[in-house]
Amino acid sequence: MRAGVDTQIANRSRLPFWAGVFVTIACLAILILSGWREWSAREAVLENAEIDMANLARSLTQHAEDSVELADATLLGLANRLESTGIESEALAGLQSFLNDRRTTLGRIRGLFVYDEIGEWVATTESVNLAGLNNSDRAYFQHHRDIDDRQTFLGPPLQSRSGGQWIITISRRFNHRDGRFAGVVAATIDVAYFAEFYRRFDIGPRGTVTLLNKDGILLARSVGDGSFVGRDLSTTRLIREQIPRASSGTYYFRSPLDGLQRLSFYKVSDRFPFVLLATQAEHDVLARWRQGVITRVAFVVGLALFIALVGIHLVRQLVARQRLAAAIAAKEADFRLLAEESSDLVTRIDFDERILYASPASARVLGWAPAQLVGTSALAGVNHEDRPRVEQTIEALKRGEMDEARMLYRIRHREKSEIWVETTMRATRNSDTGLINGFVALSRDMTQHKDLEAKLAVLAASDGLTGLGNRRCFDERLEQEWARARREGTPISLLMIDIDHFKMFNDQFGHQAGDSCLRTIASVLANQALRSADLAARYGGEEFALLLPNTDSDGCEQVGTRVLEALHEIQIEDGSVAAWRTTASIGGATIWPNAATATNHASLVEAADRALYAAKNGGRDRLMMAGKVIRWPGAKTA
CATH class of the missing domain: 3.30.450.20 (PAS domain)
Structure with missing residues (x-):
């Protein structure tokens, strides 16, 4: 009996020790968790900066691609014109007049230049005397002269002979009618344009945006006086190791230009041979985190000390509180x-x-x-x-x-x-x-x-290629709008659009070009669906539908005419695809539903289809309306 009592007393005497151990472990856990949290916060700050740099790099890569593509589209037109007309005196006079007219519309392009087969200047948008000017020593001219390559060439940065500023050149070769080298057309963009554009983005006091070509030559940089332009960075780890492994990614490095440790994201253009590098100084990224970590750590240490003192006091009452807690818990x-x-x-x-x-x-x-x-x-x-x-x-x-x-x-x-x-x-x-x-x-x-259910519903109603409504979405909307038109006594119109000779286009240029063509046409139709109730949908294959609720025959015909005009203004162009003028045959129909035709919405599709086939049989590239407005018996008048 005495031994049992002694055991209980001994266990109670150890209670303060074990309580002290518990409080110590709790305080250490708080400190460890605080340290882990601060480290996690640091990593989160860096991760957010990585995301910001990734978004910025992708956006600026798109901007650079658009700039080069704008210049390339202009050069392609010039090259085709020169190959058609030649570079005789009369043709050059007309060409120079054409270039003079284009000066005010060049936008981000600095200038356009035409050189003959020996490098002599024959036409330009610059206000200079062409006599005695020769660019045969330029790398881009030699590239086109020596290599029979009709693709765009993005040259290294160089100083302009007409203005003296640093420029980036985009050039194309054009040939004589017998296929011999006839000369080069070139467009220039000022390096200062890119540098000034990049300075508009707030990426920290020492953040930079750098544009390089794939060989590691620096084309433009958002900071500095331009002295870094043309610097060869081909020996850096970015060019030697990172880019061959992945076309984009996060990259930490010590800058060879200013010696700062930098966090960056690089993106290699998918269309042109250049790399966009957006960076922030790691010190700047973590500045705010460093300011707060000292205060937070001091607070946590003080809190741990306070908990230790309070814990020592509380464990003394543990036995009494255990009995009360047990009664409540039971x-x-x-x-x-x-x-x-x-x-x-x-x-x-x-x-x-x-x-x-x-x-x-x-x-x-x-x-x-x-x-x-x-x-x-x-x-x-x-x-x-x-x-x-x-x-x-x-x-x-x-x-x-x-x-x-x-x-x-x-x-x-x-x-x-x-x-x-x-x-x-x-x-x-x-x-x-x-x-x-x-x-x-x-x-x-x-x-x-x-x-997630809502997102799946949207995906189920959309065409995966064009982003327009799919056939299922069209059928459901037609049924709904038919019922509404019947109730309200309003007209409902439909345009059925079929792309002319699309199979020939697909067979000639391939399915990828065909998909691009469908997406372009889909964007035109989407732009014509001006009201929230209008629906542009891919009906199947190369056939599209444009549903126009509360639209009479005149309104339907106006929309169909706008679609034809919009299609006339676009051309399907690709590096390997010659210009293709896109046309379509369009059939339109308008019906005034009433109670007697409550479930006959298919008649609208049939009427538009008949008009579509009439447009095809009539020579294509035209709009045919299904006669006058079909007024069902008992329908209201407009």
Whole structure:
């Protein structure tokens, strides 16, 4: 007996020691977690900077590609003109006049130049005397002279002979009619244009944007006085190791130009031989983090010391509090174990729909702490459209018609507008009387699930190639708009568009060019769907449809005419595809539905199809309307 008592006394005497060990471990854990958190915050800051640099690099790469492509499109037209007319005196006079007219519309392009087969200047947009000027020593001229390559050449940076400034050259070769080298057409863009454009972006006090060609020659840089232009960086790790491995990616390095450790993202152009490098000084990126880390660490250390002192005081009362805690825990152990550990929101609700208990998950699910929910109505915040259905379900549970119900509804969140919640509710009964006295509800956030359903619905209604509505979307919308037109007594119009000779285009240039053609035409149709009710859809293959609710025959014909005009203004051009003038045959139809034609919406498609075939048989590249407006018996007049 005495031995048992001694054992209990000995165990109690060790309690302060073990409590001290626990407090020590807790304080160390706080310090370790704080250190881990600060390191994670540092990594998060760097990761956000990486994302910013990636977005900036991709955007500026697109800008550079657009700049080069703009110049290349102009050069292609000049080259084709020179190969057609030659460079005789009369042709050159007309060409110089043409270039003079283009001076005010060049935009970001500095100048256009034409050199003959020996490098002599024969025409330019610059106001210079052409006599005695020769560019046969330029690398781009020698490239085109020595290599029979009709592709665009992006040359290294050089200083302009007409203005003296650093420029980037984009050039093309043109030939005599017998295929011999006839000369070079070139466009120039000032290096200063890119540098000034890049300075508009706020990427920190020492951030930079650098444009290089694939050989590592620096073309433009957002900082500096231009002295770095033409610098050879081919021996850097970026050019030697990173770019051969991946065409884009994050890159940490010490800059050979200013010696700073930099965080960067590089992007190699998919269309032209250049690399865009967006960087920030790592010191600048972490500046704000460093400012806060000292304060936060000092606070955590002070907090750990405070916890240690309080812990020492509290563990002295541990034995007495253990008995009280055990008594409390015994009463609701089963329920609270489930509620407190569950990631879903658990609530106890009385018969009058007041919340008696809410689990800690309420803060995560609804944004409200449990104490803020207790005593409030369980239906507070339920969307007014969903509330009648929820109330009916609860009343059925109260009447005992069911023991358990599952509901999906919207409810107001403290920080968000609304969320979707799925609640499983079960009635509870008084143990003495057996009467229903309340409910236990288990709720979970289903917002992401509903958002995913919405996104899948959008994907199901869209054509994967063109981004327009697909056939299923078109059929559903036609049925809806037909029903609306029938109710409101308004007309509904439809344009059926078929691309002329598309199979010939596809066979000649390939499916990729065909897909590009379809996407271009789809963008034209999308631009003509001006109202929210209008729908541009891919009906199938190279056939498209443009649904125009509340549009009469004249309006339908006007839209069809605009489509034809827009198609006349585009040409399908690609590096390996000659210019192709895109035309289409269009059939239009307008119907005034009424009660007698409630389910006959297919008649509109049939009428437009007949008009489409009439347009094809009439020579294509035209719009044919299906006669006059079809007025069904009893239809209202406009």
